[in-house]
Amino acid sequence: MPSQGVRGNRPLRFALVTIPVLLVIAVLALLGIGWYYSDQLLDPAQARPGYPDVSLGPTTVGGVSSIALRKAADTTNAGEWAVLWSGGYVQVGEVLSDRDGTTVRKLLKGQAPPAGTPVRFSPQMWPGDPKSALGLDFQHVNVPTELGPMPAWLTPGTTNTWVIAIHGRGGTPEETLRAIPPLHQLGLSVLSITYRNDSGAPPSPDGFFHLGDSEWQDVESAMKYATAHGARHTVLYGWSMGGAIAEQLLARSPLASQVDAVVLDAPAVSWGKTLVLQAQNRGLPLTGLLTWDAELVSGWRAGIDFGRMELIDSPPAHRPPTLLFHGSADGTVPVQASRDLAAAAGRLDWPLTYVEVPNAEHTAAWNVDPTGYEGHLRDFLGSRPDLTR
Numbered sequence: 001m002p003s004q005g006v007r008g009n010r011p012l013r014f015a016l017v018t019i020p021v022l023l024v025i026a027v028l029a030l031l032g033i034g035w036y037y038s039d040q041l042l043d044p045a046q047a048r049p050g051y052p053d054v055s056l057g058p059t060t061v062g063g064v065s066s067i068a069l070r071k072a073a074d075t076t077n078a079g080e081w082a083v084l085w086s087g088g089y090v091q092v093g094e095v096l097s098d099r100d101g102t103t104v105r106k107l108l109k110g111q112a113p114p115a116g117t118p119v120r121f122s123p124q125m126w127p128g129d130p131k132s133a134l135g136l137d138f139q140h141v142n143v144p145t146e147l148g149p150m151p152a153w154l155t156p157g158t159t160n161t162w163v164i165a166i167h168g169r170g171g172t173p174e175e176t177l178r179a180i181p182p183l184h185q186l187g188l189s190v191l192s193i194t195y196r197n198d199s200g201a202p203p204s205p206d207g208f209f210h211l212g213d214s215e216w217q218d219v220e221s222a223m224k225y226a227t228a229h230g231a232r233h234t235v236l237y238g239w240s241m242g243g244a245i246a247e248q249l250l251a252r253s254p255l256a257s258q259v260d261a262v263v264l265d266a267p268a269v270s271w272g273k274t275l276v277l278q279a280q281n282r283g284l285p286l287t288g289l290l291t292w293d294a295e296l297v298s299g300w301r302a303g304i305d306f307g308r309m310e311l312i313d314s315p316p317a318h319r320p321p322t323l324l325f326h327g328s329a330d331g332t333v334p335v336q337a338s339r340d341l342a343a344a345a346g347r348l349d350w351p352l353t354y355v356e357v358p359n360a361e362h363t364a365a366w367n368v369d370p371t372g373y374e375g376h377l378r379d380f381l382g383s384r385p386d387l388t389r
Contacts, residue, residue, distance in 0.1 A: 037290070038298040041275075042208040044197040047170025051085060051118035058112035059104060061096040066104050067112035074121045075103035078329065078359040079367035082126070083112075085119045089127055123364040124174045130155045130192075133177050136184060143193060145221040147202040150194045152222065155180055157189040161260070161387045162231035164222050165192040168240030168363065169209060172199065175239050178366045179263075182374040186381055186388050188235070193222045195245070208302040211271060212244035212309060219245055220253045227258075233387050235261045239363050240333060243267020244309060250316035251308065260387060262322040263377065266330055266363045269311040270337040271295070277334045312344050319350040323380040325373065327360025353380060 040046050053075060056068035067083065067090060069075045076095050083090050090110030097104040113119065126133030130153055139156070142149035153173055163183055165176035173192035180190050194201040195218035197209055204214060223234055236259055238246035243264040250256045268274050275294055279287040295306045308314045326338040335356065342354035355376050357365035366373040381387055 037275075037294040038301055041211070041294065041298055042302050044170065044203075044207070044209060047209070049120055049122075049170065051120045053083075053119045053121060055083070055085070055113045055115060055117040055119050056102060057115035058107075061104055061106075064096065065107045066096055067092060067107055068115075069103045069105070069119070071098065071101045071103045073331075074361070075105070077121060077361045077364065079123075079361075079364055080108060080125065080370070081364075081367060082122045082124060083119050084122050084127065085113050085117050088113060091125055123361070123367050124171075124177065125367070126177050127174060128177075129153060129173075130177065130180055133174075134181060136180065141191075141225075143191075143218070143222050143225045145196075145202070145218050147196055147204070147218075150196075150198070150201040150218060150221070152194060153190075153192040155184060155190040155192070157184060158187040159189075159388055160230060160232040161187075161235060162189045162191055162226040162233070163235045163237050164219055164226065165190055166195070166219060166236065166238040166242030166245050167192075168238075168242050169211070171239070171242075175242075175363070176237070178370075179237060179377070182377050183237075183381075186378065188381070188388070189226075189231070191222055191226055193218065195219070206302060209241075210302055210304055211241060211268070212248040213302075213304045215241075215245045216248035216252060219249050220255055223249075223253075223255050223258065233260045234258055235263065235381065235387065237263040237265075238267060239265045241268050243269065244271070247311055247316060248309065250318050250320075251314065256316065256318040259318065259320050261320050261381065261384065263325075263380070264322060265325045265365060266327060266333050267324070267338070268309075268333050269341050270334075271306050271309050273334045273337045274332075277332070281331060312341055312348075315348050315350065319348065321351045321380075321384075322353070323376065324352055324354045325357065325365040325376070326354075327357050327362065327365050327368065329359050330362045332362035 053072050054070040059066050059068045080093050091108040092105040093108045094106050130136040130138040139154045141152050141154045143152050167175035176192040183190050195215045196204040236246040275291040276287050279290050326335045345352035357368050360368040
């Protein structure tokens with residue numbers, strides 16, 4: 001009888017040992033996965049773009065100077081793009097051919113690099129600065145912040161309105177170049193800033209991106225700099241994560257009430273929805289669980305409060321007139337999040353104008369329709385005589 005009792009208890013003993021071990025393994029697996037994806041999200045080095053595409057050299061199609069590229073997901077993006085490589089760039093237009101693993105696009109400016117050159121597609125049409133890219137005079141300035149001076153470009157205007165232009169995650173002030181000409185035509189000064197963890201700027205204390213949860217303080221410093229140098233009106237203009245940074249300033253800065261208008265381009269208004277899209281892009285299962293895991297580990301490592309960066313659920317107290325652009329084909333930040341914000345604007349008492357650009361990829365609304373984009377920008381800001389006189 002005793003031996004039978006021992007044998008009878010073996011399944012229970014096995015379960016009592018195995019279930020905790022499996023739970024520990026599951027927790028460690030989730031921690032490891034969350035750690036990996038939090039690195040992708042928070043580590044500035046992970047955000048800096050490489051050269052994932054390949055030039056197949058110059059060619060002609062129907063007598064039109066063109067560039068051939070090894071076909072990839074981005075080589076057929078709609079609109080006009082820059083193709084960059086180490087030491088050079090060209091501007092490309094329409095797709096002339098797309099077959100047999102090769103994409104051919106019309107050359108708008110420049111000479112295609114030799115076959116085999118690693119390249120990347122960029123919506124930032126011009127490398128360089130406002131002078132070299134656009135022929136506009138500007139100044140290199142340093143914005144004092146709590147972490148140290150942060151370099152910026154100041155393209156001066158003729159009014160006392162300053163635009164604080166905030167690039168996206170892993171980007172540079174070059175991202176702001178497309179917007180400077182129409183803003184300059186309106187007489188607005190443009191301060192294209194860097195922020196913590198940018199090249200040439202001080203790092204954050206922990207070395208991580210905070211996705212807007214701390215970077216807003218650098219924009220606040222830029223506002224103080226602008227005011228000290230003659231600004232009487234302020235417009236925040238943010239691309240991608242730069243939009244999240246702008247919105248966190250509105251929610252948390254004592255200077256929020258001094259912001260007169262906001263322009264957002266493909267903004268990260270919901271990091272939860274953005275992480276879900278990123279998981280789907282990678283073909284991962286259990287996207288909801290993985291998103292929760294990435295937010296949990298990222299929040300623990302960097303002290304980020306993801307809840308307060310869900311804009312519909314936690315709107316800023318100060319909600320100035322806002323112009324929101326988003327491309328319908330955005331594969332990085334979900335367009336649905338901007339649609340949802342636009343639909344909720346009335347309920348939130350938020351004067352928001354939403355412009356969705358068909359077929360435009362991430363931050364490429366200008367690239368698909370530069371004339372329309374700049375027209376919306378001029379209509380939005382030019383209708384405000386307090387900003388443009």
